[in-house]
Amino acid sequence: MMMALFGLFGLCALLGAKFMLLAKILWTKDCTGISGKTQVLYGIVFATRYLDIVTTYYTYPINVSLTRISFTVLTYCIVLSIFFFYSDSYQIKYDKFRIELLILPCIVLSLLANYGFDVVEVFWAFSVYLESVAILPQVYMVTRAKRVENIVYYYVSVLSVHKVFVIMEAIYRFYLNEHYDRISLAAGIVQLMFYCDFFLREVPLGDDLDKLETAQPQQQVPLTEADERRAAKEAEAARSAAANDELREVVLTPTALERDNERVAVVTPGDHREATATNEASVRT
Numbered sequence: 001m002m003m004a005l006f007g008l009f010g011l012c013a014l015l016g017a018k019f020m021l022l023a024k025i026l027w028t029k030d031c032t033g034i035s036g037k038t039q040v041l042y043g044i045v046f047a048t049r050y051l052d053i054v055t056t057y058y059t060y061p062i063n064v065s066l067t068r069i070s071f072t073v074l075t076y077c078i079v080l081s082i083f084f085f086y087s088d089s090y091q092i093k094y095d096k097f098r099i100e101l102l103i104l105p106c107i108v109l110s111l112l113a114n115y116g117f118d119v120v121e122v123f124w125a126f127s128v129y130l131e132s133v134a135i136l137p138q139v140y141m142v143t144r145a146k147r148v149e150n151i152v153y154y155y156v157s158v159l160s161v162h163k164v165f166v167i168m169e170a171i172y173r174f175y176l177n178e179h180y181d182r183i184s185l186a187a188g189i190v191q192l193m194f195y196c197d198f199f200l201r202e203v204p205l206g207d208d209l210d211k212l213e214t215a216q217p218q219q220q221v222p223l224t225e226a227d228e229r230r231a232a233k234e235a236e237a238a239r240s241a242a243a244n245d246e247l248r249e250v251v252l253t254p255t256a257l258e259r260d261n262e263r264v265a266v267v268t269p270g271d272h273r274e275a276t277a278t279n280e281a282s283v284r285t
């Protein structure tokens with residue numbers, strides 16, 4: 001009974017994480033902060049793990065088949081949303097992790113450590129190993145962006161809950177001396193360690209960072225000597241331009257000086273001599 005509950009809670013947590021992430025993307029039409037490469041890895045995980053559903057679907061209960069199909073469909077809907085539907089908000093400049101460095105070692109490990117050397121067993125082992133490291137591109141993206149979006153934080157939290165239930169189920173089986181999956185247990189512990197590394201990184205949440213930037217005024221960057229000289233030159237150029245504008249307001253004509261619509265008579269040298277002669281004649285008279 002306890003094993004069934006652990007398995008059920010684990011599946012519900014994984015399904016809820018996928019549905020929550022896809023609903024957020026579709027509702028906001030934004031995939032900021034979400035690693036497309038992590039979702040591609042999860043798509044490969046589910047495609048290879050549930051490979052037998054195509055050939056032996058009739059051996060599984062309908063609810064198991066529907067659950068597996070739901071995981072796969074939700075994951076590939078997330079991938080399509082990130083890379084095609086809402087690719088304009090995808091932060092590809094931060095999502096630079098080389099996933100081939102994860103896929104190739106997992107292929108080699110699945111060939112060396114598996115429960116049977118046939119196609120289905122090898123692909124299943126490969127999916128388990130790849131799932132344990134699929135979160136690394138997301139961790140790398142968060143580290144480069146220096147912020148983690150709230151939905152990503154909640155998504156990884158629910159994935160952690162899923163993995164905790166999977167590990168608890170394996171430990172409970174071991175306690176009852178029943179058969180337990182050693183590969184899944186070891187890979188689950190490694191995966192849980194990567195989740196802990198994600199939470200231990202000192203990266204602020206998106207909302208907290210926005211509030212902090214809003215509360216604190218932007219600090220002025222001190223100017224260098226070159227900046228000060230450039231500013232002084234720009235100020236001098238502005239003053240010269242203002243002085244030129246003032247001079248342009250004064251228009252000289254042959255007979256008058258016009259400034260701001262006021263006309264001021266201009267006394268020429270000839271006019272001055274005439275006025276002087278007139279004054280002298282009046283004095284003699």
